[in-house]
Amino acid sequence: MEKEHNTHLIPYGTYVLVWISLVSLTVLTVTMAGVDFGRIALFLALLIAAVKSTLVINYFMHIKFDDAIFRVFLFVALATLASIFILTSTDIFFR
Amino acid sequence: MGSATLIEKAENYLEYKAHKGIFAWLLSTDHKRIGLLYLIAMISFLWVGITLGFIMKLEMLTPDKTIVDAQTYNALFTLHGVIMIFLFIIPGIPAIFGNFFLPIQIGARDVAFPRLNLFSWYLYITGGLFAIASLFLQGGPIDTGWTFYVPYSIRTTTNVILPLLGAFILGFSSILTGLNFITTVHRLRAPGMTFFRLPLFVWALYATAWIQVVATPVVGITILLVVIERVLHIGIFDPALGGDPLLFQHLFWIYSHPAVYIMILPAMGVVSEIIPTFARRTIFGYKVIAFSSLAIALIGYFVWAHHMFTSGMSDTARMVFSLLTFLVAVPSGVKVFNWVATLYKGSIELRAPLIYVMMFIFLFSIGGLTGLVLGSLATDIHVTDTYFVVAHFHYVMFGGTAIILFAALHYWFPKMFGKMYNEKLAIAATPFIFVGFNLLYFTMFILGYLGMPRRYWSYLPEYQTLHIISTVGSWVLILGLIIMFANLIYALFKGKPAEANPWGGVTLEWTIPSPPPHENFDKIPNVTNGPYDFSHINETKDGKS
Ligand code: HEM
Ligand SMILES: [Cu+2]
Numbered sequence: 001m002e003k004e005h006n007t008h009l010i011p012y013g014t015y016v017l018v019w020i021s022l023v024s025l026t027v028l029t030v031t032m033a034g035v036d037f038g039r040i041a042l043f044l045a046l047l048i049a050a051v052k053s054t055l056v057i058n059y060f061m062h063i064k065f066d067d068a069i070f071r072v073f074l075f076v077a078l079a080t081l082a083s084i085f086i087l088t089s090t091d092i093f094f095r
Numbered sequence: 096m097g098s099a100t101l102i103e104k105a106e107n108y109l110e111y112k113a114h115k116g117i118f119a120w121l122l123s124t125d126h127k128r129i130g131l132l133y134l135i136a137m138i139s140f141l142w143v144g145i146t147l148g149f150i151m152k153l154e155m156l157t158p159d160k161t162i163v164d165a166q167t168y169n170a171l172f173t174l175h176g177v178i179m180i181f182l183f184i185i186p187g188i189p190a191i192f193g194n195f196f197l198p199i200q201i202g203a204r205d206v207a208f209p210r211l212n213l214f215s216w217y218l219y220i221t222g223g224l225f226a227i228a229s230l231f232l233q234g235g236p237i238d239t240g241w242t243f244y245v246p247y248s249i250r251t252t253t254n255v256i257l258p259l260l261g262a263f264i265l266g267f268s269s270i271l272t273g274l275n276f277i278t279t280v281h282r283l284r285a286p287g288m289t290f291f292r293l294p295l296f297v298w299a300l301y302a303t304a305w306i307q308v309v310a311t312p313v314v315g316i317t318i319l320l321v322v323i324e325r326v327l328h329i330g331i332f333d334p335a336l337g338g339d340p341l342l343f344q345h346l347f348w349i350y351s352h353p354a355v356y357i358m359i360l361p362a363m364g365v366v367s368e369i370i371p372t373f374a375r376r377t378i379f380g381y382k383v384i385a386f387s388s389l390a391i392a393l394i395g396y397f398v399w400a401h402h403m404f405t406s407g408m409s410d411t412a413r414m415v416f417s418l419l420t421f422l423v424a425v426p427s428g429v430k431v432f433n434w435v436a437t438l439y440k441g442s443i444e445l446r447a448p449l450i451y452v453m454m455f456i457f458l459f460s461i462g463g464l465t466g467l468v469l470g471s472l473a474t475d476i477h478v479t480d481t482y483f484v485v486a487h488f489h490y491v492m493f494g495g496t497a498i499i500l501f502a503a504l505h506y507w508f509p510k511m512f513g514k515m516y517n518e519k520l521a522i523a524a525t526p527f528i529f530v531g532f533n534l535l536y537f538t539m540f541i542l543g544y545l546g547m548p549r550r551y552w553s554y555l556p557e558y559q560t561l562h563i564i565s566t567v568g569s570w571v572l573i574l575g576l577i578i579m580f581a582n583l584i585y586a587l588f589k590g591k592p593a594e595a596n597p598w599g600g601v602t603l604e605w606t607i608p609s610p611p612p613h614e615n616f617d618k619i620p621n622v623t624n625g626p627y628d629f630s631h632i633n634e635t636k637d638g639k640s
Contacts, residue, residue, distance in 0.1 A: 080309050080396055087397060088345055094409035
């Protein structure tokens, strides 16, 4: 069936770049905690976290270079999670 | 692997021994043996559960104390629920028949991760022991109901943590089995076995596996949060500590509603196997049935809060979830109509497995239709938390899943054990089961409608007549189950040898000997047609190639 192995080699440089971005984003999150963003603070923090996990999933976990089916799997899980959040909010925000 | 093909007859899996004595079972990574390990464990738990239910019904013979006190009754219904739900119905069909037949039906020699498969069984047993251990420890057995609702589950002094951890461990067993099945279906299909040639049982298991993988972690986290709150007194769910009790109900049902589809989808898959075989006719609407499994799995995620209509959740949420609940009925209805259409003008042979399936269609329809009564807001307010709900879920879970587990047992018994049971006796058990079942549970619809609340050990005198009828029903039902199991156990030792294909089935498991050889197939089959092609039934009897 599908190819057993996808021999895409990622240069070390890319890994280092991703690592540096992750570290800087962490620094950003920590710095931002000191500033008063009011209600959107949580949203901003989650946004940064989302960017970070995208990097980790794509590069360190190799999703970017794997078969499309793995992206489908990931999408199903994330879409389910999103729907659960949205549906729960019909209770939380309308009580 | 594969070198044994030249020997005149490959050793069957019951004789093949990689280890000595009991270890031939306890260390076996053969998916068929693991299926049997699950079968033994689950039937044992089932009988523990039945016994607890029997005692509960005895208590309900009179309005006041009959044989147990209130606290014991609380423990009884909790353990009955925990055992039946987490140890029997949820893992049931996938763990037993999925393990045994999924690889065979797709033309594989085993599941993708055989060792992980054995490990899942050990997790299952460990979880089961945890759940039961609370019986014998100080503090006494858990009394929260199988739903573990907070804040009571955080405050009660009984042994809550052990059964909770038990459910947590069982969750892992379920996730790993799901993972194994998904990978197996994607990776190990025989040449020519395209997705649309998969038997519908495999489709159902595949959809179920996705629910197991995606939904189960939610209950895992929820359980851990309750444990953390109990031990560390951090306010998560208990309002006294600043928590939100409705959050628990959301999280619990985000898992437990999809879990009811973990229970029923595999059963629907079995039905889609049995009906074509005994109607000698290809299934009506193959693709529609396959996709309705996926649709049920998907929509099943979006209806959970119909268990919370009277919990104090927002009106908006109540309307949204009521609407969504009605949508689930559509793919379920699609299946029922397709089954009936398959039977229509088929040359029906009324053998034991098909009789159990007919019983299923009848009972499950009642269960599903009363689900709609519960799904609409106005009527639910009247009957929620009454015996009506108890009747509803027994019709769908017992009348649905458990009856099909029995059907599957009769359908595949000759293949699994190479023995034939006494079919007259198998059929003779069904009227007892059917009549007993309806006496036991239909009365509960009426009781609930009249206002009898669930989970009480005593009641007003005017309910007594119906309670007595119900209790007598439980005796008839249990009698039927005893006949059924005794017949099968007898056949295990004294049954006549079974043919490779006693029913004239056309899926791959019927092309190999009964019981199957250790590695299932001498040669991996090359699949050239869809799963329910009865046009050249005689060719398939001596193996297609
Ligand atoms: C068309 C299909 C179905 C619909 C519309 C439906 C709807 C509902 C609703 C609205 C409730 C909540 C009632 C209340 O607490 O007031 C309920 C309870 C329940 N249903 Fe269903 N249901 C359906 C099928 C099933 C199936 C297939 C199963 C399992 C195999 C199932 C198992 C349960 C269980 C276990 C409960 C009670 C949980 C508890 O409170 O202990 N249902 N159902
Ligand atoms: Cu539900």
